[in-house]
Amino acid sequence: MAQEPDRDNGVLRRYLLGSVPDGERERLEQALLGDENLYEELLATEDELVDEYVWDRLPESNRAGFLQYLSSLPDYRQKLEFAEAIRSHCLASPTDAPARGEVAQPGRGRALQARVPALALVAATVLAMLGGVWASLTISGLRERVGRTESELARLQDELLRQRAEDPESETSSRPAARSILLTAGTFRSGGARQVVLIPREPELLELRLDLGSADYPTYRAAVHDANAVELVSVGRLRARTEADRILVVFNASSDWFTPGDYYISLMGEPGNGVPEAVARYDFRVASE
Amino acid sequence: MAFAVLLGRVRAAGTVAVAGKSLPLQNQDHDRLAEPHRETSLQGFCRLLTSPQYERLRGQLIRIFARRGCQFPQDLADETISRVAQKVDEVAPTYEGDPARYFYGVARNVYLEYTRRPKTVQLEENRGLSGEDDRERLRKEETHACLERCLNELLGDERVLIFEYYRYDKSAKIDHRRVLAQGLGLGLNALRIKAYRIRQRLYDCVTACTKSDAMRK
Numbered sequence: 001m002a003q004e005p006d007r008d009n010g011v012l013r014r015y016l017l018g019s020v021p022d023g024e025r026e027r028l029e030q031a032l033l034g035d036e037n038l039y040e041e042l043l044a045t046e047d048e049l050v051d052e053y054v055w056d057r058l059p060e061s062n063r064a065g066f067l068q069y070l071s072s073l074p075d076y077r078q079k080l081e082f083a084e085a086i087r088s089h090c091l092a093s094p095t096d097a098p099a100r101g102e103v104a105q106p107g108r109g110r111a112l113q114a115r116v117p118a119l120a121l122v123a124a125t126v127l128a129m130l131g132g133v134w135a136s137l138t139i140s141g142l143r144e145r146v147g148r149t150e151s152e153l154a155r156l157q158d159e160l161l162r163q164r165a166e167d168p169e170s171e172t173s174s175r176p177a178a179r180s181i182l183l184t185a186g187t188f189r190s191g192g193a194r195q196v197v198l199i200p201r202e203p204e205l206l207e208l209r210l211d212l213g214s215a216d217y218p219t220y221r222a223a224v225h226d227a228n229a230v231e232l233v234s235v236g237r238l239r240a241r242t243e244a245d246r247i248l249v250v251f252n253a254s255s256d257w258f259t260p261g262d263y264y265i266s267l268m269g270e271p272g273n274g275v276p277e278a279v280a281r282y283d284f285r286v287a288s289e
Numbered sequence: 290m291a292f293a294v295l296l297g298r299v300r301a302a303g304t305v306a307v308a309g310k311s312l313p314l315q316n317q318d319h320d321r322l323a324e325p326h327r328e329t330s331l332q333g334f335c336r337l338l339t340s341p342q343y344e345r346l347r348g349q350l351i352r353i354f355a356r357r358g359c360q361f362p363q364d365l366a367d368e369t370i371s372r373v374a375q376k377v378d379e380v381a382p383t384y385e386g387d388p389a390r391y392f393y394g395v396a397r398n399v400y401l402e403y404t405r406r407p408k409t410v411q412l413e414e415n416r417g418l419s420g421e422d423d424r425e426r427l428r429k430e431e432t433h434a435c436l437e438r439c440l441n442e443l444l445g446d447e448r449v450l451i452f453e454y455y456r457y458d459k460s461a462k463i464d465h466r467r468v469l470a471q472g473l474g475l476g477l478n479a480l481r482i483k484a485y486r487i488r489q490r491l492y493d494c495v496t497a498c499t500k501s502d503a504m505r506k
Contacts (some may be wrong), residue, residue, distance in 0.1 A: 015356065029353050033389035039349055041478075044485035046352075072355035072362050078499075081429055082492050085436040090456050221476070234476055247469055268478070276478055 010275035012038075012045040018065045031278070037229075037266050038278045046070075047079075054083040179255070180207045182248075183265065185280035194262065194285040199255040201288060210249045210267055210282055215240035215271030220249050221276055227262040236270065258286040331381040333352040333388040336373055338417045346389075348372065350396055359403055359420045428499070435498035439491050 014020045015028050033038050040123045049066055052058040058066060070076045181197050199206070210222065221236040242248075249267060264283045268276035337346050347366050352360035372395050373380075384391060440448055453469055470480040 018356065025356075030390060030393050032353065033346070033349050033393050034387050039345065040482065040485070042352065043489075044481050047485060047488060048481075068358065069355050072360065074363050075496075079492075081432045082436070082495055083393060084429065085432045085495070086452075086455055088433060089440075090452055093452065147413065159489065223479075224422055231479060234479065236476070 010045065011277055013040050013049070013275075016042070016046055016049055016066065016069060017062045018069065035278060035281060037281065041278065045084075050079050050083045051086070054080065054087050065123075071218045113263070118195075179204055180209060182209045182211060183282040183284055184211045185213070185267075185282050192284050196285050196287055198287055198289045199258055202255075204255045206253045206255050208251055208253055208265070210265065210280070212240055212249055212267075212280070215247050217271060217277075217279070219270045220279065221268045221270055222249060222251055223266050224253070224257070225264050225266065232257060260287050261285070330384050330388070331377070334373070334377045334381045334384075334391075336368070337388055337392065338370070338377070343370075346392065353396060354400065354403075357400060359400070365396075365403060366401050368401050372399070431499050431502050432495060435495045435502065436491070438498060439494035442494060443487065443491065450484060451491065453486050454480070455488070 009026060011020065011024070015025065020028065044100060044151060047060065050070065053063065053070070070079070073079070179200075183195060208222075218239075219236070220238045220240065221234060222238060223234040224232045228230060233253070238249045238251055240249055241248050260284070262285050264281055266281050267279045269279045270276050336342055345361075347370065350366035350369055351362045354365045359365055369392060373392055380391065381388075443451070450469070450473075454466060454467070466480065467477060469478050473480065473483075475483065
């Protein structure tokens with residue numbers, strides 16, 4: 001029985017629950033076959049729905065349809081048992097609030113029995129704190145790196161503005177203010193070669209221009225990944241713009257974010273509310289000048 | 290011709306026979322398919338027909354058929370892949386575009402043929418997981434034990450994340466995940482994918498553990 005309204009309106013969730021119209025379903029199915037990232041998101045959504053089913057959080061109207069889908073999968077029993085095991089583990093490891101349906105501890109007669117789970121709770125809390133300290137240190141290191149990168153980007157942007165102020169004709173000079181790079185979606189995945197992007201040895205501002213085709217969302221999020229699918233940077237709230245006969249999403253990057261190798265940018269549409277939705281992927285190869 | 294014969298030997302990973310044959314993809318087929326001097330379109334098809342893309346493609350097709358209400362989606366997925374493999378030598382040289390689209394076109398035909406077959410009875414939902422027999426109870430106990438073992442193989446922060454992300458006993462799941470994401474300096478979707486990947490490692494570990502326990506008995 002659902003205890004809270006379904007606030008996730010993502011298309012993948014609706015697809016798995018069987019509530020997308022036929023035309024949208026076909027487009028999504030074609031996109032799934034051609035996009036590894038989208039498929040991974042589908043699998044993540046599937047797992048979340050399995051959990052909701054096991055935790056009895058899936059709305060009654062969706063249960064039968066989702067179970068019909070799930071029971072067709074070759075490993076559905078293992079998936080359900082795994083989700084059950086995680087649920088049991090979560091319920092056995094209470095946090096600040098008691099789990100739903102759990103009864104408060106009884107009184108004096110069970111003090112000794114109550115002490116054992118209390119000690120386990122203390123041990124679990126200490127472990128969680130140690131893990132949290134480790135995570136904080138890691139996050140702190142990553143944030144420092146992001147901060148340095150953003151500072152470098154800001155410095156380059158200030159330099160660009162200063163040059164434009166000193167020389168109003170700098171845009172027409174032989175040295176470009178920002179190196180403009182146009183990327184087209186899907187050419188590599190259609191069997192074509194990766195687009196090659198030449199970067200200078202010295203840090204330089206890059207203007208990455210993603211050819212969109214059509215603007216279906218109010219804003220977009222672009223995430224740059226390396227060849228191992230590690231996300232290097234994510235930029236959100238980008239608006240599409242029209243230039244000549246192209247619809248583009250444009251954002252700046254610093255050339256020192258990249259070393260020679262293969263990268264891709266995944267572009268997600270940001271609907272007004274709900275989960276961002278995959279739009280396109282731009283594969284490219286970085287080489288030094 | 291020899292190449293077509295080799296490609297005709299793509300195995301249907303399930304129990305579906307293809308034209309009366311049950312043929313594995315041999316190592317030399319992998320080498321043959323990876324020849325770099327072939328046309329790009331053919332390489333694209335062949336890449337989808339060899340590991341690891343093959344397993345991903347099969348999983349994608351299974352889910353497409355499952356979501357369309359097909360009773361044996363893995364058989365239909367195998368049928369789709371087999372049909373493409375048999376035609377690839379003929380289709381690939383002149384095919385333009387993403388090979389995945391061709392797979393989709395074949396899958397759609399396989400689905401249409403499926404819909405014309407007689408329907409069978411759908412399974413009823415079994416909500417009574419607590420009413421199972423001893424075998425199921427033992428299997429669940431093994432899964433729990435394996436989960437404990439596999440959790441110890443995760444890093445501390447991964448262990449914390451996986452349980453904080455999948456806790457459904459908190460009253461506001463979305464807000465809880467948003468707070469979790471902010472704490473880690475991630476967007477919500479990046480957190481989703483991170484949690485999914487850790488969970489998948491855990492799932493693979495538990496699956497391997499339960500299988501090896503079963504083999505030991």
